[in-house]
Amino acid sequence: xxxxxxxxxxxxxxxxxxxxxxxxxxxxxxxxxxxxxxxxxxxxxxxxxxxxxxxxxxxxxxxxxxxxxxxxxxxxxxxxxxxxxxxxxxxxxxxxxxxxxxxxxxxxxxxxxxxxxxxxxxxxxxxxxxxxxxxxxxxxxxxxxxxxxxxxxxxxxxxxxxxxxxxxxxxxxxxxxxxxxxx
Ligand code: ATP
Ligand code: MG
Numbered sequence: 001x002x003x004x005x006x007x008x009x010x011x012x013x014x015x016x017x018x019x020x021x022x023x024x025x026x027x028x029x030x031x032x033x034x035x036x037x038x039x040x041x042x043x044x045x046x047x048x049x050x051x052x053x054x055x056x057x058x059x060x061x062x063x064x065x066x067x068x069x070x071x072x073x074x075x076x077x078x079x080x081x082x083x084x085x086x087x088x089x090x091x092x093x094x095x096x097x098x099x100x101x102x103x104x105x106x107x108x109x110x111x112x113x114x115x116x117x118x119x120x121x122x123x124x125x126x127x128x129x130x131x132x133x134x135x136x137x138x139x140x141x142x143x144x145x146x147x148x149x150x151x152x153x154x155x156x157x158x159x160x161x162x163x164x165x166x167x168x169x170x171x172x173x174x175x176x177x178x179x180x181x182x183x
Pocket of ligand 1: 020021022023024025026027115146147148164166169171177181182183
């Protein structure tokens with residue numbers, strides 16, 4: 001907030017937005033907007049996105065090259081209970097490879113790994129592997145992980161963890177997803 005921060009005071013944080021309430025992804029995008037406004041280079045990587053077209057794809061495209069968004073593994077959504085489809089596993093592995101490369105690249109100040117927690121909680125991605133890459137990241141890099149059921153290993157590693165609590169949601173009244181609010 002306008003304070004002069006010396007290099008020694010600056011440090012990269014790990015943040016997690018989790019919990020059952022609405023606002024995990026949108027809070028991460030809000031932080032991304034804040035960072036981009038500060039001249040920081042921001043990359044948003046979306047895991048497990050379905051076939052919907054999200055408004056943020058177009059608004060972030062207008063902020064290029066300061067801010068960049070990529071949908072990884074578009075179309076795969078794991079349904080609870082069933083065994084992981086080998087094709088989905090390959091998509092998650094590929095999404096993680098892209099993420100790990102971006103983290104190590106030193107090209108970004110903030111990286112958002114949107115919905116990565118789902119891939120981990122579905123057993124499609126090893127939390128210990130993710131933790132190792134986060135621990136070895138460039139010192140000043142901030143990383144935000146979103147999605148329900150954040151893994152305890154990553155919660156322990158993170159600096160700031162927020163759990164969204166659902167008080168109520170329009171969906172419970174039978175109101176379908178609204179443009180600009182849900183997508
Ligand atoms: P948002 O992207 O709106 O910040 P989110 O990231 O917290 O939501 P996700 O678990 O990623 O939530 O689910 C994405 C979609 O599900 C969004 O359309 C969102 O509005 C909707 N959603 C989120 N929480 C709930 C809920 N508690 N009940 C019903 N729908 C929900
Ligand atoms: Mg989300």
